[in-house]
Amino acid sequence: MCLAIPGKVVELLPEYENLGVVEVGGVRRKIDLGLLADDPAAPGDWVLIHVGFAMSKISEESAAEQMRMLAMLGENEAAMQEIEGYGMAEREPPGGLEPS
Amino acid sequence: MKFVDEFRQPELIQKTADEIRRLVDPSRHYRFMEVCGGHTHAIYRFGLKDLLPANIELIHGPGCPVCVLPMGRIDDGLAMAREPDVIFTAFGDMMRVPGAQGSPLEHKARGADVRIVYSPADALKLAQNNPGKHIMFFAIGFETTAPSTAVTLLRARAQAIRNFSVFCNHVTIIPAIRAILDSPDMRLDAFIGPGHVSTVIGCRPYEWIARHEQKPIVVSGFEPLDMLESVVMLLRQLRDGRAEVENQYKRVVPWEGNRAALKAIGEVFELRPYFEWRGLGFISQSALRLRDSFADWDAERRFQSPGVRVTDPKAAQCGEVLKGVLKPAQCKLFGNECTPERPVGALMVSSEGSCAAYYNYQHRKEQLVSVGSGV
Numbered sequence: 001m002c003l004a005i006p007g008k009v010v011e012l013l014p015e016y017e018n019l020g021v022v023e024v025g026g027v028r029r030k031i032d033l034g035l036l037a038d039d040p041a042a043p044g045d046w047v048l049i050h051v052g053f054a055m056s057k058i059s060e061e062s063a064a065e066q067m068r069m070l071a072m073l074g075e076n077e078a079a080m081q082e083i084e085g086y087g088m089a090e091r092e093p094p095g096g097l098e099p100s
Numbered sequence: 101m102k103f104v105d106e107f108r109q110p111e112l113i114q115k116t117a118d119e120i121r122r123l124v125d126p127s128r129h130y131r132f133m134e135v136c137g138g139h140t141h142a143i144y145r146f147g148l149k150d151l152l153p154a155n156i157e158l159i160h161g162p163g164c165p166v167c168v169l170p171m172g173r174i175d176d177g178l179a180m181a182r183e184p185d186v187i188f189t190a191f192g193d194m195m196r197v198p199g200a201q202g203s204p205l206e207h208k209a210r211g212a213d214v215r216i217v218y219s220p221a222d223a224l225k226l227a228q229n230n231p232g233k234h235i236m237f238f239a240i241g242f243e244t245t246a247p248s249t250a251v252t253l254l255r256a257r258a259q260a261i262r263n264f265s266v267f268c269n270h271v272t273i274i275p276a277i278r279a280i281l282d283s284p285d286m287r288l289d290a291f292i293g294p295g296h297v298s299t300v301i302g303c304r305p306y307e308w309i310a311r312h313e314q315k316p317i318v319v320s321g322f323e324p325l326d327m328l329e330s331v332v333m334l335l336r337q338l339r340d341g342r343a344e345v346e347n348q349y350k351r352v353v354p355w356e357g358n359r360a361a362l363k364a365i366g367e368v369f370e371l372r373p374y375f376e377w378r379g380l381g382f383i384s385q386s387a388l389r390l391r392d393s394f395a396d397w398d399a400e401r402r403f404q405s406p407g408v409r410v411t412d413p414k415a416a417q418c419g420e421v422l423k424g425v426l427k428p429a430q431c432k433l434f435g436n437e438c439t440p441e442r443p444v445g446a447l448m449v450s451s452e453g454s455c456a457a458y459y460n461y462q463h464r465k466e467q468l469v470s471v472g473s474g475v
Contacts, residue, residue, distance in 0.1 A: 032219075032221060035364065036358075037360035050244050051220065051245050052218060052221050052248060055300065055361065068108070073142060073145050074145070078451075085217075087225055087226075
């Protein structure tokens with residue numbers, strides 16, 4: 001819960017309110033981007049995710065650093081488990097979003 | 101200095117550690133509190149104490165939301181789980197936290213419908229997918245998770261999803277720091293401020309600590325170099341007689357915080373007059389509850405929560421450890437009756453709890469050393 005997980009915004013999903021597809025370590029999930037309203041996220045941006053919601057935009061360098069930190073703290077598996085567990089991707093729009 | 105080699109920029113780390121040595125006044129003792137449980141975890145994992153002079157003492161703060169939750173709140177939440185047609189949802193961190201009547205996981209084994217969710221939005225989705233059930237979300241966390249709960253509740257109301265409620269245990273960090281500063285047995289020189297909470301609240305709320313309490317505070321990142329740099333910044337302030345809020349974690353934390361997140365919190369929640377914290381007792385205006393306009397989604401009003409007050413197991417000294425009065429290993433149960441595999445107290449459950457962090461790194465290291473030296 002206290003993990004801040006870095007991910008890259010891959011695309012915005014205008015058909016869902018505030019949701020976008022974010023990729024973390026090769027796994028794609030829908031993440032709520034609505035709390036970035038002050039400085040909206042666009043594809044290509046890196047974000048820090050808390051419990052399914054992007055809470056801040058960060059640089060690519062900070063994202064890599066945060067991922068390394070999680071690995072060093074032994075939390076990377078928990079982080080991936082959390083990402084994979086997000087059920088907001090349960091119902092995919094037509095065309096699908098196969099995990100890459 | 102076991103982990104130095106695997107750190108990034110080892111020369112810079114050494115240089116910063118040397119700078120700390122130059123800055124410390126050998127005639128005094130420094131007590132710095134790291135507020136955030138993530139920092140506590142990192143400090144033990146990276147063996148940072150080995151890089152600091154012996155007269156700098158790091159005190160672990162109250163920033164682990166699972167740890168500060170009094171046991172009675174878990175029992176209250178689980179009482180709701182025993183109601184018919186209720187699905188109890190919570191983050192994975194909560195599942196093994198013991199209440200007086202057992203943990204959520206033990207309730208699941210006894211037949212309650214207890215499920216892990218990774219996001220409050222997923223609990224709401226469960227409600228949409230299970231119209232015949234009531235989904236209760238056990239909300240927990242500081243300002244890092246409160247905005248997500250708020251947005252989820254705004255959505256539940258907008259979409260009139262009525263089979264969903266939140267049992268709100270969100271707490272706020274500033275009143276806890278104030279309570280610690282007011283505590284007579286707690287003498288601190290400065291604070292290492294939380295990193296991710298500050299992405300939401302920004303740095304401004306800490307200004308009173310500097311201004312009124314005359315204590316320096318540096319909002320810090322989580323890498324070893326970040327924390328060492330923060331110690332340098334605190335030592336410089338103390339040397340110069342300054343007490344300011346400084347932001348070492350500028351690359352992630354904006355000074356003003358996240359306004360959209362704060363707005364969502366303000367729309368949905370209000371401050372409780374008081375809330376009980378494990379180890380710290382009742383602290384006024386230290387937690388959030390749902391506003392009247394969200395009464396229909398408030399599990400405490402829907403289920404008339406029993407308001408159980410449970411004292412911690414007698415022998416466990418979680419409170420003293422939480423306040424920094426005792427070190428984890430000084431608790432009578434530490435490592436014997438209470439281990440991460442079989443936790444008695446919450447500080448042993450969460451990886452951010454100081455007991456679990458101490459057990460997983462320091463304690464095991466010491467055991468290895470003692471085994472090694474015996475050969």
